[in-house]
Amino acid sequence: MGRETVAEIVGTGSxxxxxxxxxxxxxKMVDTSDEWIxxxxxxxxxxxxxxxxxxxxxxxQATNRALEDAKLxxxxxxxxxxxxxxxxxxFPSTACLVQDKIGAKRAAVLDIGAACSGFLYGLxxxxxxxxxxxxxxxxxxGAETLTKITDWRDRNTCVLFGDGAGAAILxxxxxKKGILATYLGGDGSLxxxxxxxxxxxxxxxxxxTIDEKxxxxxxxxxxxxxxxxxxxxNSAVVVLEKxxxxxxxxxxxxxxxxxxxIIQATAKRIHLPMEKVYVNIDRYGNTSAxxxxxALDEAHRNGLIKEGDISLLVSFGAGFxxxxxxxxx
Numbered sequence: 079m080g081r082e083t084v085a086e087i088v089g090t091g092s093x094x095x096x097x098x099x100x101x102x103x104x105x106k107m108v109d110t111s112d113e114w115i116x117x118x119x120x121x122x123x124x125x126x127x128x129x130x131x132x133x134x135x136x137x138x139q140a141t142n143r144a145l146e147d148a149k150l151x152x153x154x155x156x157x158x159x160x161x162x163x164x165x166x167x168x169f170p171s172t173a174c175l176v177q178d179k180i181g182a183k184r185a186a187v188l189d190i191g192a193a194c195s196g197f198l199y200g201l202x203x204x205x206x207x208x209x210x211x212x213x214x215x216x217x218x219x220g221a222e223t224l225t226k227i228t229d230w231r232d233r234n235t236c237v238l239f240g241d242g243a244g245a246a247i248l249x250x251x252x253x254k255k256g257i258l259a260t261y262l263g264g265d266g267s268l269x270x271x272x273x274x275x276x277x278x279x280x281x282x283x284x285x286x287t288i289d290e291k292x293x294x295x296x297x298x299x300x301x302x303x304x305x306x307x308x309x310x311x312n313s314a315v316v317v318l319e320k321x322x323x324x325x326x327x328x329x330x331x332x333x334x335x336x337x338x339x340i341i342q343a344t345a346k347r348i349h350l351p352m353e354k355v356y357v358n359i360d361r362y363g364n365t366s367a368x369x370x371x372x373a374l375d376e377a378h379r380n381g382l383i384k385e386g387d388i389s390l391l392v393s394f395g396a397g398f399x400x401x402x403x404x405x406x407x
Contacts, residue, residue: 084256085205085216085248087405089148092375093139094125094242094362101237108233115237120338124240124363127223132166134175136243137221140371141180144217144245147378152182155247156213159188159204161196161220161367163274163396164227176219185217193272194334194395195262196220196367197244201391201403202260204248211250219245220367227274229294238336239295240363244371255386255406259321261313262401268305271298272396306340309400311347314392317402318348325349327388330377334393335359335369344392356382366395383407 100123101112115121127136137160145152160173173187192199197220204216221243230236248257275281276292287293310333318324325348333341338359345355356377365372370391377383384407391403 083209083211083250084253085208086251086256087246088249089144089150089247090245090371090375090378091140091143091145091147092242092244092372093136093143094372095127095131095136097126097128098123099126104237107230108236110233110237119238120357120359121237121363122360125242126225127241131223133162133164133221133223133243134166134172134179136223136241137172137176137219137245138179140221140243140245141176141217141219144247148247150215150247152180153184154215155182155185155217157186157188157204157207157216158182159190159200159216159218161190161192161200161218162222163191163193163196163366164223165189172221192395192399193397194336194364194366194369195393195397195399195401196395197370198260198391198393198401198403199262199399201246201248201257202262202401205257205260208248208250214250216248217245218248219243220369220371222366222368224295224364224366227293227295229291232294234299235295235297238364240365242362242365242368242372244368244373244375246371246374258404258406259317260401260403261317261320263309263313264397264399266397268398269396271301271305272296272398303337303340305398306336306394307343309398310334310340310344310392310394313400313402314344314348314390317404318390321404323388323404328354328390329387330382330389331355332370332373332377332389332391334395335362335373336364336394
């Protein structure tokens with residue numbers, strides 16, 4: 079017996095900073111090359127926020143575009159969720175700041191800390207709240223300014239990250255379209271492989287933590303790569319099974335844009351041709367929680383998602399966390 083209420087995505091939006099930093103720009107900053115970056119990651123350029131732009135600013139811009147797409151006003155929102163690892167500050171939450179910026183005075187507010195998987199965690203939570211009738215209209219945002227926590231002298235990490243935001247508005251609907259299945263997972267024992275060591279209660283900010291550059295992203299690249307390939311492939315398989323679908327039903331795969339080789343490996347795991355995979359990592363780099371909603375909005379606006387299509391979203395992030403979502407449009 080199917081659910082009476084289905085959570086549907088009724089609008090999407092995205093925003094990126096104007097400034098573009100290319101691989102050739104990075105060649106002048108660290109010992110690297112355009113060829114080295116492209117062959118290992120698939121990245122050609124990324125967007126970098128200026129000193130006056132915070133995560134909430136990009137989140138609000140993406141939200142306004144999503145509201146316009148959905149033909150809704152901020153007053154229609156029951157809840158705002160912001161997935162981010164680069165909040166404007168520890169508190170209040172970035173969701174509170176976005177609520178104020180857009181004037182959504184009656185919306186509940188919540189930040190989600192699941193790193194690159196945060197947007198999919200948000201979709202899963204929003205779907206559940208809509209299914210039980212707690213809320214009818216929920217805004218889920220993935221927004222990051224990762225370049226603000228990037229060590230621009232570390233050639234292993236500074237080539238990877240960019241800034242951006244994406245948003246989706248979910249509403250209660252009736253029928254066979256909407257979010258069909260979700261799957262979430264995690265493994266906290268591997269958290270040390272990708273983290274931001276200082277700035278929390280374990281290592282509060284001090285002269286020592288600043289001198290030791292502990293407020294920048296630290297990553298064991300090879301180990302993270304292997305875990306991401308395994309987890310994203312498994313997540314794709316599991317959620318398709320939960321939805322009662324096969325790879326042949328998938329019209330578009332949108333994965334977290336972390337590395338082109340990881341994206342290709344995920345597609346290969348479910349025997350999906352790259353023609354059915356959306357890729358924009360070449361233009362934005364790894365934008366963490368923003369990567370899937372940013373790609374989703376682009377695919378939507380470029381006409382790559384049509385009514386009745388099946389989209390598969392898959393992610394992996396620090397924590398480790400992972401997740402997947404199947405949507406029928």
